[in-house]
Structure formats: C-alpha cells, structure tokens
Amino acid sequence: MNAPPRRLLASVLAALLSGWAGTAAANEGGGSLFVRGDSDETVVVAPRVAGNVVFNEERTRVDASYSADIWTSASIDIRTAATQPITEQRDQIDLSASHELDDVTIGGSYYYSGENDYWSHGFTLRSEQELFGGSTTFAESVRYVHDVVGRSGDPDFDRPLDSLTLRASLTQILSPEAIVQATWEGTYRNGYQASPYRFVGLGGFCGAMPDDLQEPTSVASFCVPESHPTERFRNAFVLRGRYAFSRDASGGLGYRLYLDDWGVSSHTAVAQIAWLPEPGHTVTLRYRFYTQTAAAFYRSTYEAREDITFVTRDRELSPMFSNRVALSYGGRAHLTEGVDLKVQVALGGSVFVYQDFVGLDEVFSLDGTIAATLEL
Amino acid sequence: MRVTLSILASLAFALSSAGCVTIHPWERERLAATDMQFGGAEELHSAEAHATEVREGSAGGFDASGGGCGCN
Numbered sequence: 168m169n170a171p172p173r174r175l176l177a178s179v180l181a182a183l184l185s186g187w188a189g190t191a192a193a194n195e196g197g198g199s200l201f202v203r204g205d206s207d208e209t210v211v212v213a214p215r216v217a218g219n220v221v222f223n224e225e226r227t228r229v230d231a232s233y234s235a236d237i238w239t240s241a242s243i244d245i246r247t248a249a250t251q252p253i254t255e256q257r258d259q260i261d262l263s264a265s266h267e268l269d270d271v272t273i274g275g276s277y278y279y280s281g282e283n284d285y286w287s288h289g290f291t292l293r294s295e296q297e298l299f300g301g302s303t304t305f306a307e308s309v310r311y312v313h314d315v316v317g318r319s320g321d322p323d324f325d326r327p328l329d330s331l332t333l334r335a336s337l338t339q340i341l342s343p344e345a346i347v348q349a350t351w352e353g354t355y356r357n358g359y360q361a362s363p364y365r366f367v368g369l370g371g372f373c374g375a376m377p378d379d380l381q382e383p384t385s386v387a388s389f390c391v392p393e394s395h396p397t398e399r400f401r402n403a404f405v406l407r408g409r410y411a412f413s414r415d416a417s418g419g420l421g422y423r424l425y426l427d428d429w430g431v432s433s434h435t436a437v438a439q440i441a442w443l444p445e446p447g448h449t450v451t452l453r454y455r456f457y458t459q460t461a462a463a464f465y466r467s468t469y470e471a472r473e474d475i476t477f478v479t480r481d482r483e484l485s486p487m488f489s490n491r492v493a494l495s496y497g498g499r500a501h502l503t504e505g506v507d508l509k510v511q512v513a514l515g516g517s518v519f520v521y522q523d524f525v526g527l528d529e530v531f532s533l534d535g536t537i538a539a540t541l542e543l
Numbered sequence: 544m545r546v547t548l549s550i551l552a553s554l555a556f557a558l559s560s561a562g563c564v565t566i567h568p569w570e571r572e573r574l575a576a577t578d579m580q581f582g583g584a585e586e587l588h589s590a591e592a593h594a595t596e597v598r599e600g601s602a603g604g605f606d607a608s609g610g611g612c613g614c615n
Binding site: 201203300302332340342344348350351352354407409411421427431433449462491493495497511515517 | 565566567568570571572573574576577578579581584585586587588589590591593594595597598599600601602603604605
C-alpha cells in the first residue's frame with residue numbers, strides 16, 4: 168500500500184475510535200482471517216480489520232476497513248509461462264458513510280486496492296427508500312471504478328480500465344415469515360481487459376507443456392499476446408428469498424442470470440438452510456452451483472489464421488461449472504455491561520470443472536474464515 | 544435479450560403487486576434475525592465471495608465487491 172492511502176486509513180480509524188468512545192450506540196470493531204488453498208497450487212491468506220460508529224441518534228453511520236490478500240501461486244498460468252512460484256500482496260481500504268432521512272437513506276463509499284502491478288479506485292453513491300410502511304424497500308446505486316493495469320518488471324506498461332455500474336433492487340416483505348428481493352446490475356467496462364502476462368499459441372500450445380497434460384498437443388508455430396475487446400457490457404439479474412419455517416429454522420433460495428456482449432452467459436443457483444439452536448447462535452449450511460458458456464472468441468486452441476482478432480488463454484472465459492458447499496457458525500456472548508463478543512467461523516469447499524481448457528480439467532479448493540467482533 | 548427483459552418485467556410486476564401487502568413493524572421480529580438477512584456477515588463472506596467471483600467469467604448481482612486484478 169502506498170503512503171497516501173495508509174495515512175488516510177490511519178486518520179479514519181483514529182476518528183472512528185474517538186467517535187466510538189463518545190457514543191453509546193451499537194458500534195463495532197473486529198477482525199477476520201480467511202485462508203484458501205487449491206489443487207492449482209495457489210494459497211491465499213487474507214486478514215481484515217473493520218470498524219464502524221453510529222451517531223446522530225443512530226441516523227449516521229461510518230464504516231472503515233483494511234484488508235489484504237497475500238497469495239502464493241504456481242498455477243497453470245505460471246507453470247506454462249515457465250516461471251518460478253510467486254508471492255504477492257494486495258492491500259485494500261474501504262470507507263463508507265450513510266445517513267437516514269426519515270424513510271430515505273443516502274450513502275457513499277470509496278475503496279482503494281493496490282498491488283505491484285494493478286491499482287484500483289472505486290466510488291459509489293447509493294440511496295434507499297422505504298415504501299408502504301417499510302414493507303417495500305427500493306435501493307439504487309451508481310459506481311465508478313478506475314483501474315490501472317501494469318506489468319511487473321516493465322515500468323513503461325500502463326493501461327487504464329474504467330467501469331461504470333448501475334444497480335437497482337427491490338426488497339419486499341411478503342409476510343412475517345417471508346421476504347424476497349429482485350436485483351438488476353449492469354456494468355459498462357472500457358479499457359484493457361486482457362492479462363499482460365498471458366500469451367496464446369497459434370497452431371498449437373504456447374509455453375511450457377504442463378507435466379500432467381493428457382492429450383497430445385503440438386507446440387505453437389508462434390505465440391501472440393492475449394488480446395480481448397476493450398468494451399464489455401455486463402448484465403446480472405438476481406432473484407432471492409428467505410422463508411422462516413419456525414422461530415429457530417429458515418431456508419433461502421437464490422438465482423442469478425448473467426449475460427454479456429462477449430457471449431458469456433451463466434446461471435447461478437444458491438440455497439441455504441439455517442438453524443438457530445438458541446438466541447444469538449446460528450448454524451448455516453450453504454450450497455452454490457454455477458455454470459457458464461464460453462466467450463464467443465474463446466478457443467481451446469487457435470489456428471494460425473490472419474482473420475483472428477481476439478485471442479485468449481483465460482480459463483474464466485472458457486466453458487466451466489462449479490459446485491460449492493460451506494458450513495458456518497455465528498455466536499454471540501455477553502462479556503460485560505454493554506459489551507458483546509460476536510464470533511463467526513466458516514468452512515467451505517469448491518470444485519471447478521473446466522470442460523475445454525488445455526492443461527487443466529478440475530480445481531479443488533478448501534477455505535476457512537474466522538472472525539471476531541466486539542459490539543459496544 | 545428479449546427473454547431477459549421478459550423475465551425482468553415479470554419479476555418487477557410480481558414484486559410491485561406484492562407492494563400492496565403491508566406487514567406492520569411489530570410483525571417483523573423474525574425477519575430481523577441474522578439468518579433472514581440478504582448479504583449479511585460481510586466479515587465472514589467478503590473474502591470468500593471475492594475468491595469465488597474472480598474465478599468466474601460473470602460478476603455482479605450478489606454482494607461481492609472489492610478491487611484488484613483477482614489474480615489470486
């Protein structure tokens with residue numbers, strides 16, 4: 168993290184702590200640690216600290232957080248580039264504020280994310296209106312993100328990427344036990360969207376052959392840098408709901424339809440069952456299924472033809488599906504007058520299946536998160 | 544795209560029809576529980592959601608956020 172965001176974060180955390188001491192509302196501060204490892208030889212360790220203060224008769228709220236991704240990888244991308252395993256760190260700060268005006272809440276947020284070859288600034292404005300006595304909530308937001316893509320070891324490589332996202336959601340209480348939400352999110356991206364590290368073989372495979380490659384593949388006559396379109400329109404539609412079977416059990420379902428003008432379409436289904444063994448304690452089992460089609464210009468191998476405009480070696484643009492299961496527990500303990508401790512733990516596992524990607528068929532991953540939060 | 548817009552219009556119509564229902568504040572105790580919240584427990588799910596989303600060709604609609612190239 169470079170110096171200005173670090174000073175900004177320190178100032179905001181100091182302001183939060185001073186506000187925390189002077190208010191009696193439900194303020195929080197805590198930290199979490201996420202660890203993930205997968206069969207593609209990638210390990211991620213992600214610590215996070217966060218706090219918030221609520222004041223002005225609980226109408227105004229300010230949040231701040233710092234998080235990092237420290238990752239070590241020898242993934243298929245790195246193995247085929249014949250480079251050594253790498254370790255890098257991404258730092259991110261998030262700041263947000265919101266204020267209630269009767270039935271309307273307005274807010275804004277900013278984030279900065281930085282690593283040695285990628286920098287990102289995001290700004291969001293949002294509002295939320297309660298209608299029909301609070302049974303209906305309409306929320307909308309606009310977000311602008313400016314990214315700068317660099318390349319390690321090449322100080323002259325500098326490519327911008329700008330994104331504008333609009334989001335609207337409608338949340339409806341159907342009964343004392345049921346609630347549903349519909350969301351649309353659309354994003355326009357303009358700029359460099361390929362990887363500066365990936366090369367694509369024309370007429371064969373480019374780079375070092377993976378040791379476990381099953382199918383016979385010829386070596387490319389020549390390799391070209393990955394090239395993606397500079398513009399992308401993305402649309403996501405989500406419908407989800409929760410239903411309480413009783414005071415101590417509930418279920419939830421969700422579905423997302425995603426479409427973009429690169430030809431990727433996907434379906435995501437989520438389901439969860441929650442059990443509250445006693446007040447303040449929750450056990451949740453979640454399942455997620457995801458499937459997508461390939462981008463229109465994606466090929467597992469490219470022929471050496473002059474009319475090819477875009478080429479990619481991005482597995483996220485190949486046809487794939489995944490399954491994920493996660494189990495989590497959240498509990499709350501009363502420590503002393505006005506002070507509660509909230510502890511949460513989650514364990515999850517995923518399998519990603521690549522149906523047409525040379526050198527990689529499946530990736531298995533395991534992850535865990537532990538979080539502790541003090542509530543004052 | 545036509546199918547998508549039809550789905551969106553149907554959902555909007557269904558939800559706006561449901562808007563006629565008013566559930567009083569004193570009837571919402573169960574809905575205030577943590578298991579009934581959309582996108583809750585950010586401290587537990589933000590890194591997990593980021594790690595999942597950067598491995599897919601899709602994005603948006605749910606609650607994942609965060610920047611960076613998603614190389615991890």
